[in-house]
Each structure stands twice: as C-alpha cells, then as structure tokens.
Amino acid sequence: MDQAEPHILVVDDDERIRTLLARFLTGQSCRVTTAEDAGDAAAKMAAISFDLLVVDVMMPGQDGFEFVAGLRQRQNHVPVILLTARGEAEDRIRGLETGADDYLPKPFEPRELTLRINAILKRAAQPAPAPPTQIIRFGDFAFDLVRGELKRDGHIVPLTTGEAQLLRILGRTPGATVPRAALSEPGTTAESRAVDVQITRLRRKIESDPRNPRYLQTVWGEGYVLWLE
Incomplete structure (x- = not known):
C-alpha cells in the first residue's frame, strides 16, 4: 500500500x-x-x-x-x-x-x-498537478483544481473522488475534447460505459438540464469537453 x-x-x-x-x-x-x-x-x-x-x-x-x-x-x-x-x-x-x-x-x-x-x-x-490558474469557473460554479473542491455560490457541492478527478482532467484543458480513455481510472480496466455513468452523475450536480448540458458536453465518437462560461 x-x-x-x-x-x-x-x-x-x-x-x-x-x-x-x-x-x-x-x-x-x-x-x-x-x-x-x-x-x-x-x-x-x-x-x-x-x-x-x-x-x-x-x-x-x-x-x-x-x-x-x-x-x-x-x-x-x-x-x-x-x-x-x-x-x-x-x-x-x-x-x-x-x-x-x-x-x-x-x-x-x-x-x-x-x-x-x-x-x-x-x-x-495526491491531487493531480494543476495549471497556473487553480480555480476554474463555469456559471455559478467554481472548481479548485488542486483541492478537487467544487462550490456553487460559495457553498460546497459534494463530489466523490472519481467525480473530482474527472473535473480535474477536463478542467486542465477547458474547451478541448478529452477522450474517454483519458478519463478512465488509471491502472484499472474500467469500461467506457463506467466513464459515461460518472459524467451523468456530474451533470446532475452542475447542469440545470442534465439532458441538455451547457457545460459538460459530449463530443460523439470522441469523448467529452468542459466549457467555461
């Protein structure tokens, strides 16, 4: 261990x-x-x-x-x-x-x-290394890339460790498509469907309409992208 x-x-x-x-x-x-x-x-x-x-x-x-x-x-x-x-x-x-x-x-x-x-x-x-800007913002949300902490209007939105890691990866390159393979658990054989489930759970926490996402969008056949607005 x-x-x-x-x-x-x-x-x-x-x-x-x-x-x-x-x-x-x-x-x-x-x-x-x-x-x-x-x-x-x-x-x-x-x-x-x-x-x-x-x-x-x-x-x-x-x-x-x-x-x-x-x-x-x-x-x-x-x-x-x-x-x-x-x-x-x-x-x-x-x-x-x-x-x-x-x-x-x-x-x-x-x-x-x-x-x-x-x-x-x-x-x-061991939080993943963060870019120079540690806080990313989208809508009413602010996400700390170092601490893995998501807040909405100053109030903490609870995340699982897996959800926080997904936001870290997506938040390092906002606006760029991240392949599913890059979002899978390191060292495991997690299926791409498992990544989709984590994304669905995240959308329920950050999107007003998870079925029509504004921030966390799917790029069909490629992966996902996080938009900062």
Whole structure:
C-alpha cells in the first residue's frame, strides 16, 4: 500500500470472506475492521473514521447498493469499492450510480483488490498537478483544481473522488475534447460505459438540464469537453 496504514472497513455477511480479506489486507500494511452487515458497518463508522470501504452487494437486509446510496445522501463521501457476485453490466453501472468509486466482480484475485484500493487512495491523497490558474469557473460554479473542491455560490457541492478527478482532467484543458480513455481510472480496466455513468452523475450536480448540458458536453465518437462560461 502506498498510503501508510490506511484503515479499511470490510463489509460482508460471509465470515470466510471477511476473514480472508482481513488477513490479506493486513499483510498489505492496512488496518482492517470488519462488519457483517450494513447495520454493523454503520455502527462502526459512527465511532471510527475509515479511509476506504470494501462492501459486498448481496447482503441480507440492506444491500450494498442501498448502503452506499444512504452514505451519499448523508454527504458521507468515503471511497467505496463494491464487491458483486454478479458480473452483469447493469449491476456494475448501478453501483457507480449509487456513488461507489469502483466495483470488483467475484471471484477476484486479492492482488487486484489491492491495486484498486491503491489507485483510489493515491488519487484521494495526491491531487493531480494543476495549471497556473487553480480555480476554474463555469456559471455559478467554481472548481479548485488542486483541492478537487467544487462550490456553487460559495457553498460546497459534494463530489466523490472519481467525480473530482474527472473535473480535474477536463478542467486542465477547458474547451478541448478529452477522450474517454483519458478519463478512465488509471491502472484499472474500467469500461467506457463506467466513464459515461460518472459524467451523468456530474451533470446532475452542475447542469440545470442534465439532458441538455451547457457545460459538460459530449463530443460523439470522441469523448467529452468542459466549457467555461
């Protein structure tokens, strides 16, 4: 792990998986806490601050999708990786739509989970280099390219780490088309559809009419462009 002893919460109703992941991640210089379901996770999050959550989708009671959606509704933007036993694109896209930062279908190699955790923590801890002008403005919005902080009329608009990174990349070259490949997660095999979902979520936060975007526009067959007005 690149970040010194990140504290990770593993949420899974399967005790065997919890134990295996805890053992593996501990061996990767992580502090690990486990929870058997969403209620147990919520109780532990009330007492402990975590750097990242690894959450199983298929849990009894509140499932992983609902749990992550509830976190985001409460303005909790701790990074989340969802684990799903189903590999259908619809499930993966739904996970991103709820506010998860990444997904990993089961079965998976523990080393791949480590790489994905590393990518997310590195992105959150080390903002990308910014151009000389650190603040870009469009409409009522101001985005800090260094801090990854979006404000509207002086009020913070919560972003996931993935959404902030997309705005950083697009904001470095406003008015220029950025290919989908340049917006994909570094070091992962994220599909272009996953990028589209992140863009859709961003539009809901910055556009008055997300279906007819003014600032974050699609260049068909090429990628996306951010217009500053």
